[in-house]
Amino acid sequence: MIQQEMLSYQQLDGELNRIERDLKKNDNFIKRRQYKAASQECEENISKLDARALDLRNQLAQAQQTLQDITAVIDEHSGEIGSLEDEDELNYMNKKLNEQLAELNNVDKEIKRIIREGEELSKAFDEASAKLPRLIAGYRKCDEEFNKVAAEVKPRVNEIRARQTELKKVIDENIFNVYKKVADGGLYPVFVPLEGGTRCGGCRMEMPKAVVDAQFASKSYMKCEHCGRIIFKPE
Numbered sequence: 001m002i003q004q005e006m007l008s009y010q011q012l013d014g015e016l017n018r019i020e021r022d023l024k025k026n027d028n029f030i031k032r033r034q035y036k037a038a039s040q041e042c043e044e045n046i047s048k049l050d051a052r053a054l055d056l057r058n059q060l061a062q063a064q065q066t067l068q069d070i071t072a073v074i075d076e077h078s079g080e081i082g083s084l085e086d087e088d089e090l091n092y093m094n095k096k097l098n099e100q101l102a103e104l105n106n107v108d109k110e111i112k113r114i115i116r117e118g119e120e121l122s123k124a125f126d127e128a129s130a131k132l133p134r135l136i137a138g139y140r141k142c143d144e145e146f147n148k149v150a151a152e153v154k155p156r157v158n159e160i161r162a163r164q165t166e167l168k169k170v171i172d173e174n175i176f177n178v179y180k181k182v183a184d185g186g187l188y189p190v191f192v193p194l195e196g197g198t199r200c201g202g203c204r205m206e207m208p209k210a211v212v213d214a215q216f217a218s219k220s221y222m223k224c225e226h227c228g229r230i231i232f233k234p235e
């Protein structure tokens with residue numbers, strides 16, 4: 001036998017579960033979650049673009065430094081050309097200059113690539129920045145609509161909770177703890193009647209009569225090995 005108050009408490013939990021399930025099925029609840037996920041993704045994307053932009057700025061600074069270095073070397077070589085004395089020296093200097101020009105060409109390509117990537121980045125950034133306010137507005141709208149629905153059921157939820165608080169005062173603490181432990185695991189109902197003397201009223205699993213009798217010999221309830229519910233003998 002399980003206290004009637006405990007069973008009433010369980011029944012009220014069942015109603016709370018139904019209310020919660022309905023709320024989670026609500027369109028605005030689902031859309032609100034989707035908007036939230038999408039805006040988080042968008043924010044993360046913007047952060048990544050920011051990091052990439054910083055990286056590109058560093059690359060550009062480095063390329064500009066390389067450009068300055070090459071220019072300085074070329075200037076230096078150019079100044080020496082006037083003082084060259086023979087053809088060997090001239091050829092050597094020519095080779096040196098060509099090397100620097102090739103380097104210059106590489107840096108030029110590098111800078112163009114950085115600028116191109118920067119433009120793409122800027123475009124992606126603009127798109128993400130325009131999208132984010134729309135997602136946030138969508139979230140707020142769904143949140144508002146959903147809160148209206150939640151507010152409608154709030155009085156009944158409060159009523160149930162108040163009744164449960166009253167019931168709990170007279171429910172045996174041990175049995176309540178047994179109930180809580182199973183209920184917190186997501187099972188409902190927790191307490192189910194023994195059916196036909198040997199069957200779990202929750203999952204309908206048949207048990208050997210000897211096992212059932214042994215269990216009930218020492219306790220007023222037993223745990224179903226199959227579904228984990230608590231089986232009691234109906235009056």
Ligand SMILES: [Zn+2]
Nearest residue numbers: 200203224227
């Ligand atoms: Zn069972």
